[in-house]
Amino acid sequence: MDITVVFQIAAVGILVAVLNQVLKGAGRDDQATMTTLAGLIVVLFWIISYVSDLFGTVQSLFQL
Amino acid sequence: MIRDMVLQYAFGGLLAAFQDCRARLLEGAAEIRIRQGLPLILRTSCGGEAVLPYSPTARDISGMLDKMANSSLYAFDSEIKNGFITIPGGHRVGICGRAALEGGRIKTIRNISGLTIRIARQILGAGDEVLPHISGNCLIISPPGQGKTTVLRDIIRLLSLDGRHISVVDERSEIAGSHLGARQNDLGPRTDVLDAAPKAEGMLLMLRAHSPDIIAVDEIGDEADISAIMTVACCGVQILATLHGENVDDLRKKPILAPLISNKIFDRYIFLTNKPNPGSLKAVYSKDLEVVRR
Amino acid sequence: MTLQIAGGLLIIAATTLIGWDFSARGARRVRDLTELKKSLILLKSQIDYSIYTLPQAFSHISPRVAAPFDEFYAKLAKDVEGGADAASAWVSAVHSLKNSNLDKTDLENFAILGMSLGAMDSGVQINSIDMVITNIDDSLKRLLAENPKNSRMYRGLGIVAGLLITIVLI
Secondary structure, three states: OOHHHHHHHHHHHHHHHHHHHHHHHOOOHHHHHHHHHHHHHHHHHHHHHHHHHHHHHHHHHOOO | OHHHHHHHHOOOHHHHHHHHOOHHHHHOOOEEEEEOOOOEEEEOOOOOEEEEOOOOOHHHHHHHHHHHOOOOHHHHHHHHHOOEEEEOOOEEEEEEEEEEEEOOEEEEEEEEEEEEEEOOOOOOOOOOOOHHHOOOOEEEEEOOOOOHHHHHHHHHHHHHHOOOOEEEEEOOOOOOOOEOOEOOOOOOOOEEEEEOOOHHHHHHHHHHHHOOOEEEEOOOOOHHHHHHHHHHHOOOOEEEEEEEOOOHHHHHHOHHHHHHHHOOOOOEEEEEEOOOOOOEEEEEEEOOOOEEEO | OHHHHHHHHHHHHHHHHHHHHHHHHHHHHHHHHHHHHHHHHHHHHHHHHOOOOHHHHHHHHHHHOOOOHHHHHHHHHHHHHOOOOHHHHHHHHHHHHHHOOOOHHHHHHHHHHHHHOOOOOHHHHHHHHHHHHHHHHHHHHHHHHHHHHHHHHHHHHHHHHHHHHHHHHO
16 A cells, blocks of 8 residues: 555645635635535545455455 | 619618619619619609619618618718708718607608619819809809709809809708718819808808808798898808799799899899700899890 | 656646636726726717717727727728628627627627617617616626635636646646
């Protein structure tokens, strides 16, 4: 597992938060929500493989 | 040339109709009569008629008038009140339709249903025959359409070329054929034109403002005109005017002219006739109404 | 590695510039609308005099306004003088303003004026012009209120979007 992914996710998180504020400040609430969702999806996209690995590991660990 | 002018302004079906028409017919026309729903008629100066097979729609007519006014009919307000506009070239376009009134007087004309284009033809040399008889105040008399205005126009031009400064009060815009204040006919280099002004007021205005040698007016008719002429005549300015009439008896019969004749304001009464051409000299009378030449 | 950084910086620069441009758009629209309003006030007074024909009025206005309207009125003057009718000449001239900083609604508003041009009554034309001027005033008021907010937003958007894309791609 690459440590850069953590930094990437963190960076995306921060930037999405900033974007959220900027858009909310300009009164475009719906667009703010959309970008938050988009950021969420992108991050999810990244970690989905790790999550599936996690479940696989837990499964093998507990021999389920 | 006339054809180019007409095609420049024709609109809709009229454009095609005039394009198809024989060029010779258009060039020789003195009048083009355009009536809604009726065939186009071209009239020549000798009274002949050519009928074109096209009947214009209201849209054709309003479109053509619009083009003639450069889409700016609002700027021709005062002319439309008098029932016509003058287009470049000095041609007069008579307008008929539904009159809109304001305070009992015609404010404008709407729903335009007809145009009568009178082709202006300045005839250089029309005044040659009459010029030698011009001396002092002159009144040129003839029945309508027999050349008074054409002759007056040319006399003005010739006198202007000769060195006299002339002021023209062109009440009906016929002498100079002005389009938006710019004269379309050649009146000579020493001529000032006041367009569309009432003669009485205009004459006094030009007298005060331009110190002319000669003042020229067309078709004197009412008391205001006559009294203005009497005023101007006593100021040492030469007067040229025209009048509707046929012969000397007409002069004696019109009560309005009595003060002019009895005070011997005019030195010469010049009668014109149609034969052999419009504007031909018929007779000249002196201020005492004695024959000078017949 | 350096290639990635260079690419990333390029992207950030690009989006920032786009953001900056968008933020300036509001100010440009205000400028153009103000100029447009000025030209309409001139047109109104020219027609009010009732002595000038439309081509004359247009050619009087053309030197007194800034681009792109100077060309707009000059072209109009030429077209109508040449025989085109004012209404269609106006519509096609407004079409050519597509590349200006004016917005679609602004242009539609302006184009409507063409229909009353050439009316026989100067009053009708002046009323139409007044209506367009009122609409422009409304737009200007709205823009002046929104612009500071919007321009800040677009600038921030530009930078953040650039950063985001870089992070996502790297």
